[in-house]
Amino acid sequence: MPSYRCKLCDEQAEDVALHLTERHGMNNERELFLVVCLIKGRKLAPVMQCPVPGCSVGKSSRLERHLDRIHRVDNHQRARFMEMAHRKAIVYELRALRETFPDPPMVSDIDMCHCVLINMTADEVSRAVTSPDGFRVISVKRHKTAAFFGRAKIALSPQEYTWLTDTIRHRSVASDYCFCAAKGNRCMQLLSQFRTAWRHVGLPGRPDFMMIRNSLVTHAHTRLPPRQRQYLARAMCHNTQTALQYYVTDQTTSLARSSRSLALRAVNALKRK
Known part of the structure; x- marks a missing residue:
């Protein structure tokens, strides 16, 4: 069988x-x-x-x-x-x-948006490229829209990158994945862990990754000029217009790093009002 x-x-x-x-x-x-x-x-x-x-x-x-x-x-x-x-x-x-709120309730989350972090491997973390200002950019090969957007780029500050590598180095489970479950396979409960941390710092609501993604897209659309919107959309593997080709070249390290700043700029625009 x-x-x-x-x-x-x-x-x-x-x-x-x-x-x-x-x-x-x-x-x-x-x-x-x-x-x-x-x-x-x-x-x-x-x-x-x-x-x-x-x-x-x-x-x-x-x-x-x-x-x-x-x-x-x-x-x-x-x-x-x-x-x-x-x-x-x-x-x-x-x-x-x-959407029908079935009984018995659903236990899978396949229809919900999975973040790129689920497939990120420890090897990809170790191969991170350093940008001119010291940020580390990780290239993740496996993700939902890799066929259209190439590798996903994750830009981390030096301190964030150290936290991540220390976590991998000191864990007791051997795994190819950066975030793994008890048996070494992919951790499919990142959303639950994220919500636990969200509650721990005293924030309200029950956000998911799609809500955060949509918020960034909305703020970028209303607060960033077209060229910068394209950079940010590319970093999020989210096209501002319909993609016309099947494969594209990877985003450069410098653009991946600047895309993080653009995301923060779009969100921080609310604070200045």
Whole structure:
């Protein structure tokens, strides 16, 4: 029997449904069905949304033919786009299910935005490039929109970078990932940890990463000139206009560093009012 990698914890499992039920307490039948389809790569619907940015066709019942004839993709690109389309269809159904406040409640967070930090590896941290002013810029290869935006860039101050490397150096678990769970696999609970820290410093509400991302985009749009908005959007792997090419060159270290300053500038504009 083949084994599959769980999208929730990265563990291998032969009986996916049993693993999700016993390991993660997934008791909602609709959620269980959708997540099993995602893990096993099952096609959810005959009509899927074309994942190529800028495509005006939208949904297609013959997506592979559409990708070949309209977008002239090669085999590697076709496989990548088909995987993206399958995931997008399932995520859409999971998000629709979440909006109904189902009972039993959902336990997965696949339909929620995952930050780049989840996939950041310890090796990528060690290979950080130093900008002229001493900031360390980490290039993360694996993330949701890597096909369109290249490696994600994370700029850290010297003190922040030291905190991160010390955490990796002194932890008791061996793992390739920068942030890992008890068994060394990816830590999929970063949002929970973030909210715990948020409450610890006395801040109200229950924010998520998407809310913060959207806030930065909103403030940048209203308070930064067009050129600087493009720099910041590029750093966030969020295009100000529809992307027209499949692959782009990586953002430079200097632009990644300046993008952090632009984000702070956009948000700090509120304080000066």
